[in-house]
Amino acid sequence: MPVRVLVVEDDDRIRAALRLALTEEQYDVTEAAGAEEALELHAASPPDVMLVDLMLGGMDGFDLIRRIRQKSDVPAIVVSARGDTHDVVAALEAGADDYVVKPVVMKELTARIRAVRRRAAARPAPRDGGGDVSHAEALVLAPGGEDGPSLEFSAKAGWLKRDGREVPLTATEFRLLAELAVHLGRVLSRPQLLQLVWDYDHLGDDRLVDVTVRRLRMKLETDPSNPKHLVTLRGRGYRLQASP
Amino acid sequence: MRVRLRSRVALAFAAGALLLSALLVSEIYAVASRYLVDQRDRSAGRQAVVNATLLSTRLTAGTDPEESLSQIRTGAGVDALLHYQGGWYSGAVGLGPDELPEPLTDLVGSGEPAFERYAGGQGAVVTVGVPLASGGEYYEVVQLTTLERTLDTVLLTGLAAAGVTTLLGAALGVWAARRVLRPLEDVTRTAAQLAGGDLDARMSSTYDPDLAPIAGSFNAMARTLSDRIQRDSRFAADVSHELRSPLTTMTASVSVLESRREQLPSAAQEATDLISADLARFAQLLEDLLDLSRDVAPLALDDLPEVPLVDVVRRALASHGGDVGELVVEGDTRVRGDVRRLERIVANLVENADRHGGGVVGVAVVEQGSRVRIVVDDAGPGVPVAEQEVVFERFSRGTPAQSRGSRLGTGLGLSLVREHALAHAGGAWYEDRPGGGARFVVDLPRAEP
Numbered sequence: 001m002p003v004r005v006l007v008v009e010d011d012d013r014i015r016a017a018l019r020l021a022l023t024e025e026q027y028d029v030t031e032a033a034g035a036e037e038a039l040e041l042h043a044a045s046p047p048d049v050m051l052v053d054l055m056l057g058g059m060d061g062f063d064l065i066r067r068i069r070q071k072s073d074v075p076a077i078v079v080s081a082r083g084d085t086h087d088v089v090a091a092l093e094a095g096a097d098d099y100v101v102k103p104v105v106m107k108e109l110t111a112r113i114r115a116v117r118r119r120a121a122a123r124p125a126p127r128d129g130g131g132d133v134s135h136a137e138a139l140v141l142a143p144g145g146e147d148g149p150s151l152e153f154s155a156k157a158g159w160l161k162r163d164g165r166e167v168p169l170t171a172t173e174f175r176l177l178a179e180l181a182v183h184l185g186r187v188l189s190r191p192q193l194l195q196l197v198w199d200y201d202h203l204g205d206d207r208l209v210d211v212t213v214r215r216l217r218m219k220l221e222t223d224p225s226n227p228k229h230l231v232t233l234r235g236r237g238y239r240l241q242a243s244p
Numbered sequence: 245m246r247v248r249l250r251s252r253v254a255l256a257f258a259a260g261a262l263l264l265s266a267l268l269v270s271e272i273y274a275v276a277s278r279y280l281v282d283q284r285d286r287s288a289g290r291q292a293v294v295n296a297t298l299l300s301t302r303l304t305a306g307t308d309p310e311e312s313l314s315q316i317r318t319g320a321g322v323d324a325l326l327h328y329q330g331g332w333y334s335g336a337v338g339l340g341p342d343e344l345p346e347p348l349t350d351l352v353g354s355g356e357p358a359f360e361r362y363a364g365g366q367g368a369v370v371t372v373g374v375p376l377a378s379g380g381e382y383y384e385v386v387q388l389t390t391l392e393r394t395l396d397t398v399l400l401t402g403l404a405a406a407g408v409t410t411l412l413g414a415a416l417g418v419w420a421a422r423r424v425l426r427p428l429e430d431v432t433r434t435a436a437q438l439a440g441g442d443l444d445a446r447m448s449s450t451y452d453p454d455l456a457p458i459a460g461s462f463n464a465m466a467r468t469l470s471d472r473i474q475r476d477s478r479f480a481a482d483v484s485h486e487l488r489s490p491l492t493t494m495t496a497s498v499s500v501l502e503s504r505r506e507q508l509p510s511a512a513q514e515a516t517d518l519i520s521a522d523l524a525r526f527a528q529l530l531e532d533l534l535d536l537s538r539d540v541a542p543l544a545l546d547d548l549p550e551v552p553l554v555d556v557v558r559r560a561l562a563s564h565g566g567d568v569g570e571l572v573v574e575g576d577t578r579v580r581g582d583v584r585r586l587e588r589i590v591a592n593l594v595e596n597a598d599r600h601g602g603g604v605v606g607v608a609v610v611e612q613g614s615r616v617r618i619v620v621d622d623a624g625p626g627v628p629v630a631e632q633e634v635v636f637e638r639f640s641r642g643t644p645a646q647s648r649g650s651r652l653g654t655g656l657g658l659s660l661v662r663e664h665a666l667a668h669a670g671g672a673w674y675e676d677r678p679g680g681g682a683r684f685v686v687d688l689p690r691a692e693p
């Protein structure tokens with residue numbers, strides 16, 4: 001079955017060109033000229049991947065991604081003419097999984113789509129198989145008690161539980177946490193994470209890592225500005241560690 | 245040699261203070277000495293007249309002149325001398341008529357009281373002569389050394405005061421000059437900040453009506469300048485952004501044509517290839533223009549992460565692909581900087597070698613003192629001396645003989661290399677490679693361990 005891509009782009013010609021090029025690459029393309037239309041299409045039938053332009057008439061791309069994230073972890077790639085740091089960071093903080101600056105090279109765009117798809121596919125659906133995995137197999141980051149809430153992560157079952165309640169993660173956040181959990185207690189540099197999580201061989205953008213780490217901390221840490229589990233090692237990278 | 249304004253002001257103040265205090269001191273000294281000498285003369289005269297009357301009475305009464313003289317009380321530093329009936333009688337040892345000036349004795353001898361000031365054997369003296377009613381003359385020799393010492397003290401004190409005043413004047417001059425020059429220093433500092441790329445630098449505002457216009461017009465100029473620079477760079481950025489949208493349509497559409505290339509007639513195939521090649525160049529040109537418009541100010545290196553330059557070079561070479569010869573690494577190659585821009589430096593140097601130098605034959609990352617150097621060698625003919633600086637200018641493209649026609653670059657690659665290097669407090673230059681060919685060197689400050 002072809003991968004279903006929802007292209008949200010207000011420029012008719014860019015939208016048409018992207019449809020032609022993606023269709024040529026065997027994708028099933030749906031088009032939305034604005035955020036409202038995109039929300040309706042998403043509600044009617046969630047796509048496999050969304051490509052979102054940031055500058056849209058009416059509701060902008062940042063708000064669209066935030067709205068989508070409230071109910072869905074569908075992979076979203078921003079395709080924008082603006083590559084300035086604050087745009088990239090704001091889009092990633094809104095919940096985007098990746099960021100491509102126009103003019104896009106089709107080979108690069110399809111590589112990005114494949115990468116987010118792999119991330120989404122590699123994640124076990126928590127509600128289907130979650131119950132089968134006993135808690136004994138989960139990674140206990142914090143036992144819970146007086147020091148704070150308990151924190152458990154199971155890459156196999158696909159969930160992160162805080163005080164026994166599941167915390168929603170996007171595919172990218174999940175993959176990042178999974179890679180850090182595999183390397184528990186060891187430092188992973190930004191280039192390593194870009195390769196492991198985003199499938200960038202080179203020239204990846206460190207901001208992807210930094211912002212996603214920040215997002216993950218919001219869900220993981222009791223005090224995200226003073227992290228206990230997902231710590232930064234200045235100039236070296238990031239490390240996941242369980243409570244001592 | 246020109247004397248600094250500050251020194252000149254200080255000197256003028258000192259000279260003024262010296263002149264004024266010298267005038268004042270000399271006037272005070274003149275008045276004081278005149279008054280004191282006058283006082284001394286008068287009191288000496290009065291005392292001599294009183295003593296002469298007393299002496300005259302004794303002599304008339306027939307008292308022995310020697311004994312009469314011994315009964316006369318004179319003050320300290322005053323010696324008495326009597327000339328009576330042809331004999332000289334002295335109240336002090338060693339004092340005789342020879343010590344007295346002749347005009348004075350003549351005048352007194354003729355019956356006139358008189359006094360004269362002159363330099364005696366032990367310093368200045370004033371001698372008062374009074375003719376006696378009993379006949380004969382009475383003289384008093386008054387030593388003036390005490391008075392002279394007093395006057396010397398006055399003079400010395402005055403001179404010292406003049407010296408201190410002069411120094412104070414100089415200090416006041418230095419202070420005043422600094423005070424007056426402070427706004428100028430503010431102008432200098434602010435101008436230097438502006439020149440250094442801090443477009444928000446302004447002079448501190450002032451309420452002094454003499455200075456407000458300077459600060460006001462300077463700040464207005466700075467504002468206009470920075471608005472202009474920002475407008476220009478925003479314009480370049482806006483143009484690049486606006487061009488990205490149609491370019492997206494074109495690259496996406498051309499990719500469809502490319503994937504159906506085999507279905508196209510050969511002329512259309514060739515046309516597609518041309519468009520697709522130049523679209524890539526167009527896209528690169530836009531990125532380069534954006535880079536150039538964005539980064540006018542030097543980076544705050546201390547805030548940036550430490551980056552092992554050798555990793556950056558490895559990544560850039562890996563993304564370039566192709567054979568780049570051996571990578572030589574020596575020493576500690578950590579620098580502080582923006583990874584993306586450092587990667588652009590390496591990528592542009594390698595692309596430049598490909599386009600104009602027949603490909604890279606060697607890349608080195610070497611610690612050199614407190615610096616780290618990236619050296620990229622190529623196999624080309626090298627760059628003639630006259631062109632060695634020109635190649636770093638925007639839109640310079642090398643001579644046709646050097647470039648392989650079908651792979652024209654944007655003409656911004658090397659100028660971006662230099663801009664990025666400068667932003668990292670470094671530099672970029674050309675050298676001839678030993679053994680022929682071109683060598684481009686980028687020199688960056690090493691991160692402090």
